[in-house]
Amino acid sequence: MKKQLVEIPVVTPAGKFTARYSEKGLAEFNFPKVGRASSRDAKTEIVPAKIRGWHRATESALKSILAGRTPKSFPPLDLAGTAFQKRVWSALRKIPAGQTKSYGEIARAIGRPKAVRAVGGACGANPVPVLVPCHRVLAANKKLGGFSGGLDWKRRLLVREGVWL
């Protein structure tokens, strides 16, 4: 027996995302089409009211981002990661919609100016893309870099926010 996350799809014009909740908040999130045959622990049976409320916030936040705006409401997040990763993710959430930062800038923002590469690693480890805007992080000279959900998505999200390099 594991954590038993509650899995709920989020349908948007851009596709069907999948959100997974723990007892503490949104724990995982992923893009449509990104096959994750695993985690069959996720059940949708009975969704506690608490989680339904979170999910509402998630939907709202996601739609805002897809519309290129900063979400006004946000579900609680239950992110599993190291202290360093949490600092990175926290810094990512401060990036306003429609703006981008470089990995180096994030590194500097969290007080580890030389840990640029590690920042990249932390972004890749981000369990909740889009809501934690890892897509707004580009390489130093505005190259796209990489993206766990597919570079395709990264570019699309940026375009939606009115960012074009």
Added chain:
DNA sequence: AGGCTCATGACTC
């Protein structure tokens, strides 16, 4: 401009 190499920090096995 494009490409290769190396320093660097955190993570994983």
Added chain:
DNA sequence: GAGTCATGAGCCT
């Protein structure tokens, strides 16, 4: 400890 990496700066064609 060694290997990996969603970087970045520097040095080569």
